[in-house]
Amino acid sequence: MSEGPLRHAKHVFRVVILLFVVVAAMVLGRGFFVPDSWGEYGWYRADAVADHRAPLARHAGDAACGECHDVQPERHVAGSHRNVKCELCHSVLSDHVVDGEVVAEMPVPESVELCSRCHRALNARPARFPQVNLKQHLAEFEVDLESDVCVACHDPHSPADL
Ligand code: HEC
Ligand code: HEC
Ligand code: HEC
Ligand code: HEC
Known part of the structure; x- marks a missing residue:
């Protein structure tokens, strides 16, 4: 070449x-x-x-809890917390149950912070919404502000029943 x-x-x-x-x-x-x-x-x-x-549905609604629990849902639907979802106070279903099997314990939130988030007296809340000045409310009954004090008197699933 x-x-x-x-x-x-x-x-x-x-x-x-x-x-x-x-x-x-x-x-x-x-x-x-x-x-x-x-x-x-x-x-x-x-x-x-x-x-x-494909992602796992994390929330499921109150009816899903009712498949395994009956005491709390029964009180809950009849009480003034009926519009406060189970998962809002506890945690989402998928932290507790996956495919019908219990995978972990559900948190049981007893603390005052949970209740005060919605019920601490604030000027910004509508006046008709039930709210209390925590100190005054507890002083009325002469009890101290301890972490689980609210649920000592109120059933969180039907709080107007004492
Ligand atoms: C597949 C059945 C099942 C479903 C659905 C289910 N749970 Fe549970 N849950 C259980 C079992 C079993 C336990 C443990 C039993 C026990 O120790 O009382 C438990 C325990 C709990 C506890 C702790 C009780 C304690 O005393 O420590 C809470 C709170 C709870 N569940 C809330 C919920 C909520 C809220 C939902 C709905 C979002 C839900 N569960 C859905 C079966 C279920
Ligand atoms: C306003 C918040 C709130 C809502 C709404 C709520 N829970 Fe609870 N739940 C609590 C608290 C606080 C405790 C702990 C009570 C105690 O220690 O006396 C508890 C306890 C429980 C327990 C443990 C057993 C017992 O009674 O102590 C189960 C099971 C449970 N809840 C299931 C449910 C289910 C199911 C729903 C919906 C139908 C629900 N909860 C809605 C706050 C709530
Ligand atoms: C996510 C917000 C929320 C949380 C958290 C919550 N609540 Fe409530 N609560 C409500 C709503 C909404 C009502 C119904 C108000 C109405 O009927 O106008 C209510 C009603 C009540 C009532 C009845 C008041 C009445 O006059 O009928 C009491 C008592 C009460 N809650 C106490 C508690 C306690 C104790 C806790 C903590 C374990 C708690 N709540 C946690 C939203 C909440
Ligand atoms: C010693 C028992 C006791 C304790 C502890 C207690 N409460 Fe009450 N609570 C009552 C009684 C009784 C009523 C109804 C009479 C009243 O309004 O004083 C009530 C009423 C309420 C109401 C309704 C107020 C309204 O205007 O309708 C709310 C909200 C409330 N409590 C929240 C709480 C919160 C949040 C805690 C925790 C910081 C708490 N309570 C602790 C006994 C108690």
Whole structure:
């Protein structure tokens, strides 16, 4: 090849081979990186829909608790806390039960902070909402402010029953 019209063509062959390698790498790489379900419904990954549906539902609502507990739900639906969800005071169902099996203990929040979050007397609360000045309320009964003092008198599941 040192003589004749093709004597300089080896530069071109090198470029062509390089181009071929790059194209082959792209085709191969695409096979690796493009998800299987790409293009099933259009220009996105169709499996994304299933992925978004898959995460465990964390909240379940009061009825879910009623499948295993009966005392508290019965009192709860009849009492003034009927609109305060079980999971709001305790924790979400998935911290306690997954696939119908108990996986961990549910927190039992006895502290004054829980009740005062909603019932501490504040000017900003609507006047018709039941609220108490904690110190005065406890002084009325001559009891000290201890962490579980509110539930010593009020049933949290039906707090107007003492
Ligand atoms: C699949 C059945 C099941 C479901 C559903 C369930 N629990 Fe439980 N729960 C249990 C069992 C079993 C225990 C342990 C029994 C015991 O020690 O009293 C328990 C214990 C508890 C306790 C602790 C009791 C204690 O004295 O320490 C609380 C609080 C509780 N559950 C609240 C809830 C709430 C709120 C929900 C709904 C979000 C709920 N549970 C849903 C089965 C269930
Ligand atoms: C306003 C907050 C609040 C709501 C709403 C609430 N709980 Fe409770 N729950 C508590 C507190 C506080 C205790 C601890 C009571 C105690 O120590 O006397 C408790 C205790 C419990 C216990 C342990 C047994 C007992 O009675 O001491 C279970 C089980 C329970 N709750 C289930 C439920 C379920 C089911 C619901 C919904 C139907 C619910 N709770 C709604 C605050 C709440
Ligand atoms: C998430 C907010 C919330 C939390 C936390 C909460 N409550 Fe309540 N509570 C309410 C609501 C809402 C009502 C119903 C108010 C109404 O009927 O207008 C209520 C009603 C009451 C009542 C009845 C008042 C009446 O005049 O009928 C008492 C007593 C009470 N709660 C005490 C407690 C105690 C004790 C705790 C702590 C264990 C607590 N609450 C935690 C929201 C809450
Ligand atoms: C020694 C018992 C006792 C303790 C402890 C106690 N309460 Fe009460 N609470 C009562 C009684 C009785 C009533 C109803 C009569 C009244 O309003 O004084 C009441 C009423 C309430 C009301 C309704 C007020 C209204 O305007 O309708 C709320 C809210 C309340 N308590 C929250 C709490 C909170 C929060 C705690 C904890 C800091 C607590 N209570 C501790 C006995 C108690």
